[in-house]
Amino acid sequence: MNIDMIRAAANRLKGHARRTPLLSSPFLDELAGRRLFVKTECLQHTGSFKFRGGWSAVSALDPDTRVRGVIAFSSGNHAQGVAHAATLHGVPSVIVMPSDAPKLKIDNTRALGAEVVLYDRAIEDRDKIGTRLAKERGLTLIKPFDEPQVIAGQGTCGLEIAEQAGEQGIDKADVLVNCGGGGLTSGIALALEADAPGLRARPCEPEEFDDTTRSLATGQIVSNTRLSGSICDAIITPAPGELTFPIMARLCGPGIVVSEDEALRAMAQAFLRLKIVLEPGGAVSLAAALFHADQIDGDAVIVVATGGNVDPDMFRRALDTLPG
Amino acid sequence: MNIDMIRAAANRLKGHARRTPLLSSPFLDELAGRRLFVKTECLQHTGSFKFRGGWSAVSALDPDTRVRGVIAFSSGNHAQGVAHAATLHGVPSVIVMPSDAPKLKIDNTRALGAEVVLYDRAIEDRDKIGTRLAKERGLTLIKPFDEPQVIAGQGTCGLEIAEQAGEQGIDKADVLVNCGGGGLTSGIALALEADAPGLRARPCEPEEFDDTTRSLATGQIVSNTRLSGSICDAIITPAPGELTFPIMARLCGPGIVVSEDEALRAMAQAFLRLKIVLEPGGAVSLAAALFHADQIDGDAVIVVATGGNVDPDMFRRALDTLPG
Structure with missing residues (x-):
């Protein structure tokens, strides 16, 4: 760094x-x-x-990796930043959000072009869902800060x-x-x-x-x-x-x-x-x-x-x- | 023009x-x-x-005229634009406002450095007050648009x-x-x-x-x-x-x-x-x-x-x- x-x-x-x-x-x-x-x-x-980090990460991927899409866990600003950056790059994005996230944030993330995957915080493991999806579809995980x-x-x-x-x-x-x-x-x-x-x-x-x-x-x-x-x-x-x-x-x-x-x-x-x-x-x-x-x-x-x-x-x- | x-x-x-x-x-x-x-x-x-017009008008005055100050009639955005522009030029400004203008606007105009002169809309003539003040003090009138x-x-x-x-x-x-x-x-x-x-x-x-x-x-x-x-x-x-x-x-x-x-x-x-x-x-x-x-x-x-x-x-x- x-x-x-x-x-x-x-x-x-x-x-x-x-x-x-x-x-x-x-x-x-x-x-x-x-x-x-x-x-x-x-x-x-x-x-x-968050759009800065989202764009930076998506644009830094090599094109063959990027075209398969990206994935992020977020119910907030990182979700929107990654979704918008991916859509503007013409590649798919999957955002994993808790099902009790505010409806407006879910709607916005979808409207920015992401596929929103909801999970139940009480009984489901977010990381397991994300890892499975990433593996199945070849998505790259964009972490929020680290x-x-x-x-x-x-x-x-x-x-x-x-x-x-x-x-x-x-x-x-x-x-x-x-x-x-x-x-x-x-x-x-x-x-x-x-x-x-x-x-x-x-x-x-x-x-x-x-x-x-x-x-x-x-x-x-x-x-x-x-x-x-x-x-x-x-x-x-x-x-x-x-x-x-x-x-x-x-x-x-x-x-x-x-x-x-x-x-x-x-x-x-x-x-x-x-x-x-x-x-x-x-x-x-x-x-x-x-x-x-x-x-x-x-x-x-x-x-x-x-x-x-x-x-x-x-x-x-x-x-x-x-x-x- | x-x-x-x-x-x-x-x-x-x-x-x-x-x-x-x-x-x-x-x-x-x-x-x-x-x-x-x-x-x-x-x-x-x-x-x-309105700050654009205020700055333009104040800065266009010849320095001998400007130093005596400016005057405007306004209870709103023009008042604040002229007051701020005058203060930044280091010259006095008088803003003639109706006494029933919102207190916040009067306070703001004062805080931006203007002398606020209040008049009673029902019984006083704004133009007469302005003309008298302009004449007494050599102030230049900054009209709001024309x-x-x-x-x-x-x-x-x-x-x-x-x-x-x-x-x-x-x-x-x-x-x-x-x-x-x-x-x-x-x-x-x-x-x-x-x-x-x-x-x-x-x-x-x-x-x-x-x-x-x-x-x-x-x-x-x-x-x-x-x-x-x-x-x-x-x-x-x-x-x-x-x-x-x-x-x-x-x-x-x-x-x-x-x-x-x-x-x-x-x-x-x-x-x-x-x-x-x-x-x-x-x-x-x-x-x-x-x-x-x-x-x-x-x-x-x-x-x-x-x-x-x-x-x-x-x-x-x-x-x-x-x-x-």
């Missing part, structure tokens, strides 16, 4: 992934107590940065941040990244090391699901005690990955942990001041910048707003945090 | 206004029955395209559309523009005439406030019968301007009129599929593309999503149009 793989991924993504804008608002600067810039990956294809070409794809976001920070005259700042398994965080960290060494990636997580923050603090991989029950579902994983953790341990600053209420309030500020839609797990980094400013160094901070796939009901909850 | 003024404005705006992205979604393509692209001016500074440098600033959005359409391989399409007094529509029309003659601007308006559509149909300026009572407040004006109408009459295709309910449903689709926040008046053009496809020609359509300054309550109304 190195910077050359990220640059190669950037070449493959050119003209396919969006170069998402870096937004700001004087109102958010004031709340954050410093200049605040938001990298708007919610505006990426499929509504999250996979070099996925990390490389997510790292392209970091190359853009380095460039866009330079355009704003920022050469020293914390870059706050919503962190699940660490694919995006480690990819961005590698890109910044190469192209903007004064910028430092820092993982942001919700309370009670701060596996990466604790792993970085203790120097070894530790796990979350539970795996559900957070509104920040997009960034809940058991533990940082075997590939991603060593990169984060070498390059990242300490993690920042925010409450669910802070994530909702950050969504409301993004609505009000930036006119973008974030999901709770996509707003944790903004919450860290707005409500935990004392843990951040420097005159400027960059926030990666990782996704916007949120149901109307959850968005109403965010709006409810605003006065009036 | 000509293309050279728009190009000069683009030079002045460089590094100050955002080049807003052109977004799309396969889900919206399907709803619209053709490829649909959204120019996201809600992501412009101050949440609407002013060449404002039209030139809004036209820079059209230069970007011409460029971005080219990048997408689109050389023939209708460009749907939310239309109040016609500053943006006429500016875009002039820019397209020069840089993308296969693209044609078309004004979009809400029902009962379709002055421009009717003016284009009859070939002469006609007025709306009323001036309030629309949720699309951002694009409600008495009639197209003396400067803007002749340009629109020469260059634009017929207007498209949508219902308020369609505007709300378009806001919901923009939330769901593009992860952007639109106000009702900023979503009329998207509503036209999604719900009046039979009035549109060609395989592709471009929609200018002009603004996103919407209150939480109105946004909830938009979300309420979604199932579940």
Whole structure:
């Protein structure tokens, strides 16, 4: 895993992934107590940065392998990113989803061209189903984060941040990244090391699901005690990955942990001041910048707003945090 | 009023206004029955395209005039665009607003650096107040649309559309523009005439406030019968301007009129599929593309999503149009 793989991924993504804008608002600067810039990956294809990793992985396969198709396990943003990338490559994708996943996400994944295979979480083994299908049909498994070409794809976001920070005259700042398994965080960290060494990636997580923050603090991989029950579902994983953790341990600053209420309030500020839609797990980094400013160094901070796939009901909850 | 003024404005705006992205979604393509692209001016500074015209007008003043400051009448997006542009130029701005304007808008305009002068709509004459202040302090009035440098600033959005359409391989399409007094529509029309003659601007308006559509149909300026009572407040004006109408009459295709309910449903689709926040008046053009496809020609359509300054309550109304 190195910077050359990220640059190669950037070449493959050119003209396919969006170069998402870096937004700001004087109102958010004031709340954050410093200049605040938001990298708007919610505006990426499929509504999250996951399209970068999906495209990178699918495009990196040799054509004979790719034509047989790909498979992924996901009920969320990775599913949509892989499905859309596969369809645009003209190859089949199978997404294995729990049968109790939200209907909208199942419908969307299908509409993006995937074959959705549902399984019953209580009685069926996801991995067994996936392994069988992969073997029968010759599908390639695209893992959500602990996979070099996925990390490389997510790292392209970091190359853009380095460039866009330079355009704003920022050469020293914390870059706050919503962190699940660490694919995006480690990819961005590698890109910044190469192209903007004064910028430092820092993982942001919700309370009670701060596996990466604790792993970085203790120097070894530790796990979350539970795996559900957070509104920040997009960034809940058991533990940082075997590939991603060593990169984060070498390059990242300490993690920042925010409450669910802070994530909702950050969504409301993004609505009000930036006119973008974030999901709770996509707003944790903004919450860290707005409500935990004392843990951040420097005159400027960059926030990666990782996704916007949120149901109307959850968005109403965010709006409810605003006065009036 | 000509293309050279728009190009000069683009030079002045460089590094100050955002080049807003052109977004799309396969889900919206399907709803619209053709490829649909959204120019996201809600992501412009101050949440609407009005910052372009404000910056253009303020930056075009000679320095001795500019230093005395500017004045505008507006309770909405023009107020914020002018206030922010003036503050960034380091010159004072006075915004004359009705005392019953939403508190949030008054607060925001102040926070952007303007001196807000409130007047009572029932008993005071706005123009008289403005004229007196302008005379006393040597302020320059920045009109909202019927002013060449404002039209030139809004036209820079059209230069970007011409460029971005080219990048997408689109050389023939209708460009749907939310239309109040016609500053943006006429500016875009002039820019397209020069840089993308296969693209044609078309004004979009809400029902009962379709002055421009009717003016284009009859070939002469006609007025709306009323001036309030629309949720699309951002694009409600008495009639197209003396400067803007002749340009629109020469260059634009017929207007498209949508219902308020369609505007709300378009806001919901923009939330769901593009992860952007639109106000009702900023979503009329998207509503036209999604719900009046039979009035549109060609395989592709471009929609200018002009603004996103919407209150939480109105946004909830938009979300309420979604199932579940």
